[in-house]
Amino acid sequence: MIKIGPSGNSDAFYASGHKHTYEEGRFLHELGLDCFEYSFGRGVSMSDETANRIKNEFEKYGIEISAHAPYYTNFSNPDPEMIQKSIGYVLQTLIACNKMGGKRAVFHPAACGKAKREDAVAAAKSNLKLLAEACEKLDFDFLVCPETMGKLNQIGTVEEVVDFCLIYDKFCPCFDFGHINSYMHGGLKTTDDYRRILDYTIEKLGFERASNMHVHFSKIQYGDKGEIRHLTFADDKYGPEYAPLGRLFEEYRMSPYIVCESDGTMTDDALTMKKMHENA
Numbered sequence: 001m002i003k004i005g006p007s008g009n010s011d012a013f014y015a016s017g018h019k020h021t022y023e024e025g026r027f028l029h030e031l032g033l034d035c036f037e038y039s040f041g042r043g044v045s046m047s048d049e050t051a052n053r054i055k056n057e058f059e060k061y062g063i064e065i066s067a068h069a070p071y072y073t074n075f076s077n078p079d080p081e082m083i084q085k086s087i088g089y090v091l092q093t094l095i096a097c098n099k100m101g102g103k104r105a106v107f108h109p110a111a112c113g114k115a116k117r118e119d120a121v122a123a124a125k126s127n128l129k130l131l132a133e134a135c136e137k138l139d140f141d142f143l144v145c146p147e148t149m150g151k152l153n154q155i156g157t158v159e160e161v162v163d164f165c166l167i168y169d170k171f172c173p174c175f176d177f178g179h180i181n182s183y184m185h186g187g188l189k190t191t192d193d194y195r196r197i198l199d200y201t202i203e204k205l206g207f208e209r210a211s212n213m214h215v216h217f218s219k220i221q222y223g224d225k226g227e228i229r230h231l232t233f234a235d236d237k238y239g240p241e242y243a244p245l246g247r248l249f250e251e252y253r254m255s256p257y258i259v260c261e262s263d264g265t266m267t268d269d270a271l272t273m274k275k276m277h278e279n280a
């Protein structure tokens with residue numbers, strides 16, 4: 001089953017008179033959406049009472065929840081203390097997500113900084129092994145999702161993310177196709193462009209893990225250095241387009257968890273994607 005929903009509370013959510021995230025459960029259910037991503041981008045802070053209320057409401061309406069770790073994780077940082085902090089941010093996100101009834105935590109893998117790319121990637125791989133060791137101590141079910149990144153100085157190409165996932169069977173790729181398109185300066189245009197990514201992932205990780213991938217999708221403006229800002233599906237300049245990818249998910253019979261990250265219209269655009277699959 002393909003699950004589709006928004007990242008965060010959309011303009012439509014607030015326009016409907018809602019204020020609190022726990023209200024998303026009923027809101028998304030009534031729209032026919034399936035999932036939601038909560039962002040801890042600026043830090044993990046949530047009371048157990050709030051987490052429990054979100055869990056109860058989302059479970060009541062059958063909405064699956066995931067969480068995004070703080071944006072400043074960097075597993076290629078040369079400072080061991082900062083690596084421990086990044087590990088801590090991911091663990092905190094997993095624990096908070098578990099309290100909300102979810103099991104997926106997305107995180108940004110790394111940035112090059114002043115290092116050569118190959119050195120930064122090697123450092124990230126080494127430090128992600130430490131993250132895997134720390135995750136093994138958790139006593140609940142979870143998935144950790146390294147995300148593809150959209151700026152040229154960031155670590156997180158499709159190949160890098162897939163390689164990171166080979167470190168640990170609880171690592172699941174998060175393919176942000178807007179980021180991939182930005183990194184490639186508009187390289188996602190045809191069905192075959194998407195097919196190459198899916199085939200590569202299936203070859204390296206096997207069908208089950210590839211099918212269960214985490215997906216971020218939005219159109220994104222990009223420049224010489226990659227990603228600039230998120231757009232809406234109304235944009236007709238930058239892309240990428242979802243339809244070719246959606247058709248491949250149907251063809252391959254995959255079951256991704258798809259999060260729409262459009263700028264303010266993430267609920268509306270998630271519905272657009274959902275309807276494509278209903279009409280398939």
